[in-house]
Amino acid sequence: MGRIPRDYLINRLVTLVLTVLIAATIIWIIPRLSPVDPAEIALGRMAAGAGSVANSEEILAQLRSNMGIDQPLIVQYLKYISGALVFDFGLSTAAFPTPVSTLILNALPWTLGLMILSLLITFFIGNLLGALMVWDRSPKLVRVAIPAAMVFTSIPPILSGLLLMWIFAAKLQWFPLTGAYSIFVEPGWSWTFIQSVLHHGFLPALSIVVVTFGFWALGMRGLMIGVQGEDYVKLAEAKGLHPRYVLYRYMIRNAILPQITAFALKIGLLIAGQVLVERIFAYNGMGKLLYDAILNQDFPVIQGVSYVIILITALSVFLVDLLYPFIDPRIRHEANA
Amino acid sequence: MTDTSMTLAQKRQARRLRRFDNPWINPKLMWGAGLLLGILAIGLIGRMVWNLDLVFTGSATLKLPPLGFENLRGQAGEWAYPLGTDGGGRDMLALIIIGAPNTLYVGLLASLIGMSIGIFLGFSAGFLGGRVDDIIRVGADVMITIPPLLILVVFQSAFGDVTLTMMALLIAGFVWQSPTRLIRAQVLSMKQSGYVQMAQLSGASTTHIMFREMLPNLIPYLFGSFIASVTTSVVTAVGLEVLGLGPQRIPTLGRTIYEAINAGALIQNLWWWWGIPTLLLGVMFIGLLLINLGLDEVSNPRLRKLS
Numbered sequence: 001m002g003r004i005p006r007d008y009l010i011n012r013l014v015t016l017v018l019t020v021l022i023a024a025t026i027i028w029i030i031p032r033l034s035p036v037d038p039a040e041i042a043l044g045r046m047a048a049g050a051g052s053v054a055n056s057e058e059i060l061a062q063l064r065s066n067m068g069i070d071q072p073l074i075v076q077y078l079k080y081i082s083g084a085l086v087f088d089f090g091l092s093t094a095a096f097p098t099p100v101s102t103l104i105l106n107a108l109p110w111t112l113g114l115m116i117l118s119l120l121i122t123f124f125i126g127n128l129l130g131a132l133m134v135w136d137r138s139p140k141l142v143r144v145a146i147p148a149a150m151v152f153t154s155i156p157p158i159l160s161g162l163l164l165m166w167i168f169a170a171k172l173q174w175f176p177l178t179g180a181y182s183i184f185v186e187p188g189w190s191w192t193f194i195q196s197v198l199h200h201g202f203l204p205a206l207s208i209v210v211v212t213f214g215f216w217a218l219g220m221r222g223l224m225i226g227v228q229g230e231d232y233v234k235l236a237e238a239k240g241l242h243p244r245y246v247l248y249r250y251m252i253r254n255a256i257l258p259q260i261t262a263f264a265l266k267i268g269l270l271i272a273g274q275v276l277v278e279r280i281f282a283y284n285g286m287g288k289l290l291y292d293a294i295l296n297q298d299f300p301v302i303q304g305v306s307y308v309i310i311l312i313t314a315l316s317v318f319l320v321d322l323l324y325p326f327i328d329p330r331i332r333h334e335a336n337a
Numbered sequence: 338m339t340d341t342s343m344t345l346a347q348k349r350q351a352r353r354l355r356r357f358d359n360p361w362i363n364p365k366l367m368w369g370a371g372l373l374l375g376i377l378a379i380g381l382i383g384r385m386v387w388n389l390d391l392v393f394t395g396s397a398t399l400k401l402p403p404l405g406f407e408n409l410r411g412q413a414g415e416w417a418y419p420l421g422t423d424g425g426g427r428d429m430l431a432l433i434i435i436g437a438p439n440t441l442y443v444g445l446l447a448s449l450i451g452m453s454i455g456i457f458l459g460f461s462a463g464f465l466g467g468r469v470d471d472i473i474r475v476g477a478d479v480m481i482t483i484p485p486l487l488i489l490v491v492f493q494s495a496f497g498d499v500t501l502t503m504m505a506l507l508i509a510g511f512v513w514q515s516p517t518r519l520i521r522a523q524v525l526s527m528k529q530s531g532y533v534q535m536a537q538l539s540g541a542s543t544t545h546i547m548f549r550e551m552l553p554n555l556i557p558y559l560f561g562s563f564i565a566s567v568t569t570s571v572v573t574a575v576g577l578e579v580l581g582l583g584p585q586r587i588p589t590l591g592r593t594i595y596e597a598i599n600a601g602a603l604i605q606n607l608w609w610w611w612g613i614p615t616l617l618l619g620v621m622f623i624g625l626l627l628i629n630l631g632l633d634e635v636s637n638p639r640l641r642k643l644s
Binding site: 014015018019022023026027030031033034151153154155156158159162163165166169170177218222268269271272273275276279280290291293294295297299302303305306309310313314317 | 475478479480481482483484485486487488490491492494495496568569572573575576579580581582594598603604606608611612615618619622623625626627630633
């Protein structure tokens with residue numbers, strides 16, 4: 001334990017690089033299969049703005065060379081891949097001179113903040129409730145109420161988001177309807193700004209928490225059943241240790257570990273769900289950026305956002321895979337076995 | 338004991354015992370299936386008794402509330418449009434009758450295709466091993482981390498309008514990985530089991546072992562995996578629709594929600610417009626979850642004692 005075998009590390013690294021490379025390639029190929037010509041979209045936008053465009057053929061040719069789509073496909077592809085490595089996706093076509101990377105950098109902290117916060121809350125609540133469902137000393141109410149509440153955790157966060165938004169923002173007006181912070185507050189490290197951010201972030205975070213804790217609770221329940229009958233738990237009980245001590249230190253601590261790998265498989269869906277929550281709350285994150293880009297047919301932004309989100313997902317899976325044996329010494333890497 | 342030696346009463350008793358012991362008949366599974374069938378029934382019966390032309394824009398007064406409610410303009414619900422109408426004057430009931438089965442159709446078709454690919458690849462990987470196994474395993478590992486929604490967003494914004502079947506095919510490209518991994522793992526462990534080695538020793542063909550010896554044992558897992566991929570497919574489809582992608586001219590539950598959000602239905606208190614599709618989708622997902630929990634009890638007998 002302690003050292004990561006080289007074979008395993010190489011294996012995981014290859015998977016990581018392949019994932020990112022394949023995803024980046026798919027994202028690049030798809031728009032090129034489409035009959036839509038981005039230069040014509042840009043020309044159409046000009047025409048819509050000015051009424052008519054003279055010398056449209058010349059402008060089209062110029063646009064094509066600006067976008068680099070008059071070059072051979074292989075050159076385009078290599079340029080794209082080397083650009084993607086340093087997060088250079090070119091310029092946004094809708095917010096024209098702004099680089100895509102700037103737009104993404106502005107949106108990313110909001111998305112990551114919301115994600116990490118809601119993830120920590122759900123992981124804690126979900127695992128605790130899942131453990132309580134199996135524990136034979138939990139109050140009757142807990143054992144009846146949690147399974148009932150969990151039925152609602154199968155719905156995607158966008159639906160819970162709509163519902164919470166309607167009740168708490170539109171009807172009761174306890175929370176703001178949209179946005180990540182109040183437009184009357186100057187962004188900065190001031191208390192009023194932080195307050196505004198928390199106030200605006202509460203509902204989006206809650207709508208994710210409500211519907212995802214059940215995933216952890218369900219997993220934890222299954223794992224706790226496995227731990228329940230173990231000899232060391234019986235011994236701990238027989239020794240007369242406090243039942244709560246046995247629950248936390250003997251049962252949960254041993255059962256919780258596989259939950260961490262479950263996280264790796266779930267993260268893609270979690271991020272996708274959050275993108276949609278951000279879209280309905282018009283939260284200033286990647287979801288809103290993506291939605292606006294779809295509306296404007298802003299391909300560089302769509303590509304960039306998709307690429308970054310896939311990269312985050314693949315990196316998280318990679319890290320979980322690498323760190324897991326450090327957390328759970330019982331697991332040896334495949335190469336050791 | 339043969340059947341002939343039993344009296345009629347004994348037979349009935351045995352049948353009853355068997356029925357109560359049958360793990361496939363458990364309340365979760367029944368409830369879940371009931372909810373899904375209910376949604377299908379809305380679509381099927383609705384098509385017979387309701388005038389579906391009301392799904393066209395402008396076929397009724399705009400923004401009428403459901404029966405028994407009043408909207409902000411003081412209009413009451415009408416019998417002609419029992420669930421109200423949306424901002425384009427379309428009857429909500431007709432929208433649901435057409436839209437709900439559409440959403441379910443995309444989910445079922447996508448996971449059916451995904452499962453078939455998964456069964457094929459999983460068996461090939463587990464059974465053949467070697468290079469084939471390596472390629473399939475790495476492929477599944479790579480694809481499982483890519484969120485389908487984002488690739489599909491790129492695809493649909495590049496190609497514009499798609500049909501329901503096309504969307505299902507696209508989603509199917511992202512739901513084969515989990516079944517592949519699951520089946521591969523099961524096949525690998527079964528290969529070591531006594532009855533498979535017995536069959537091999539007695540000279541059974543590979544197809545016989547795969548389909549007669551292994552597949553029946555996999556059925557609860559396959560069902561569980563199938564339901565899980567239906568959920569993923571529907572979530573992805575609804576996600577695309579809510580972003581304004583997906584089929585543009587065919588009513589679906591997700592698209593109805595998209596239109597409602599865009600028209601500011603939340604602020605205007607037009608709760609029936611987004612609420613009814615949301616409710617139906619919620620019922621659909623709860624049904625799928627219950628089926629999944631029920632199937633868990635079938636394949637994992639330790640869970641049965643708990644409930």
